[in-house]
Amino acid sequence: MMDSIRIGLIGWGTVGCGMLQTLRENAKEIQARVGVRMDVVRVADLDLDSPRPVSVDPHLLTRSAQDILDDPSIHIVVELIGGLEPARSFIMKALEKGKHVVTANKALLAHHGNEIFAQAAKCGRSVGFEASVAGGIPLLKAIREGLSANRLDTLFGILNGTANYILTRMTEDGLPFAQALAEAQRHGYAEADPSLDVDGIDTAHKLAIASAMSFGTSIRLDKVYVEGIRDIDLLDVQFASEFGYRLKLLAIARNTNGLVELRVHPTLIPERHVLASVRGAYNAVHIHGNAVGNIMLYGLGAGMLPTGSAVVADLVDLARDMTLGIVHRVPPLGFLPEYSSEMPVKPMDDVVTRYYFRFSAVDRPGVLSKISGVLGANQISIAAVIQKGREVEGAVPIVMLTHEAVEKDVRRSLEAIDRLDIVRGPTKLLRIEDRTDNAVASA
Structure with a gap:
């Protein structure tokens, strides 16, 4: 059984400092959970001179990520530089060289996650990415x-x-x-x-x-x-x-x-x-x-220590599997790839929800009925109205809430209303989610 997990960190920024501090302050608890030490043996960053809240032994520092990727003794590469490139290339090379990877890079995973996970499976390695979504929340x-x-x-x-x-x-x-x-x-x-x-x-x-x-x-x-x-x-x-x-x-x-x-x-x-x-x-x-x-x-959902905590949680999971000789115990996205399905995504035009409208209209009789007539002609039912007498930039605000309506009907209605001579500017549209109300209501 290995006596330590050797980690290479690419990106000595805010989250990298959070990871280092968490590993140091909680080293005893982490070893008790994993059974082996977690040692950061190399830290790469282009900027090694700016002051940081967490220091690193100068002997561990390098400006070249390649020093980490080429080190056969490193088990896990942690990528915390963000962006699409060179982060993607670093991760792909780390996997090719037989290293597990941990990243907090949500943009990279959103754009290239499918490719990265396929590469990890091909190389028999794992990718941890808990810190990529919602920071310290698991x-x-x-x-x-x-x-x-x-x-x-x-x-x-x-x-x-x-x-x-x-x-x-x-x-x-x-x-x-x-x-x-x-x-x-x-x-x-x-x-x-x-x-x-x-x-x-x-x-x-x-x-x-x-x-x-x-x-x-x-x-x-x-x-x-x-x-x-x-x-x-x-x-x-x-x-x-x-x-x-x-x-x-x-x-x-x-x-x-x-x-x-x-x-x-x-x-x-x-x-x-x-x-x-x-x-x-x-x-x-x-x-x-x-x-x-x-x-x-x-x-x-962000911050040095909350996000650093999520990175370390991934390291703990990987270390537990490594000490038992396990890889891919849980698929990256939770489902086995052969059972994954591409469900159709509803076009936004077909979404049904409630709406908030704010019209900027002239202050004269019949305005409300003209607007209501256009909405009614497009199957949009009004649930509530507030009409203020004060002028805002030369117009009177009229605010309406609707019952559930189809997005494309709403868009068609607002295009017609905004062409009316009684309207002074584009209508403001916001969506309402009352379906959240029967989900988790406060006491």
Whole structure:
């Protein structure tokens, strides 16, 4: 039996420091769980001079990832540099050289995960990627193993802490989007270029991975419908509150009779739903299984130590298998590849849900009836209306909530309404998820 697991780390950044600190502080507990030491024997990064919160013995440092890939004594390569290349090439080479891999790279897995997992199977090696989705929350392990007795039909939740922090500040403190974003950047919750977070792309990467694992398909990023929060107006946050809703950037995956919905967009959810109370940079995910019913996982979705903890959890899993001579005890996405199926994905035009509209209309008699007439002609039924007398940029806001409607009917209606001479600007559309209300309601 081996007396230590030798690890090579590529990427000595925030998450790399979290991994190193966790391994050091919890070394005794980790060895007690695994039975062998976990030794980081090489650390590669192009920048070895910037100060870090966690130091590394200078003798272990290198600027060349190849030094790790070419070292036959290293058992596991941890890739934490992010991006598509050279991360993909490093992982493929590590597998070819007989090394197991751990990564936190959700963008890479969303784009190339199917290829990477096939390569791992070919090489008889494993890939751990718990840290790629929801940071310190053990979401993927829960889906792949803890819920393996279930047929999962629903997964939805908050998977991006940056967007949730911004929406929390807009809701609770009345900050406009630009100010809330600037604050998130000052606190380190948002990057200088926040596009991946605020445009919903980061959430889409995570949903592509989690939904494949939930429904037994390959990863299909190109099938995920994506809208971000960049265009959210404070006025809509305030109107949503008047109707008893909170606005969240939700990742939504549903399997209804073999037809899958995959979408990411700003969503109104009832104030009494537990997801509505998820504040700041926290993540939360609701899952429904046919045997277990409804569950929700909650915690920090990013950060040095939470994400570092998830990386180390993968190392522990790999070490346990290695000490027993086991490979691929659990398939990467939970389902054996020969049993995987490509369920059809429902086009966004065919999605049925409820809607929030805000029209900017002139203040004259008959406006409401004209708008209602167009909606009715397209099979859209109105559930509630708020009409404010105050002018906003030369127009009066009219806010409507609908009953369930088909997306393509909604789009056709709004195109017609926006052409009316009584409307002053494009209509604001947000989707409502009341089906979350009968899932997990707060007491």
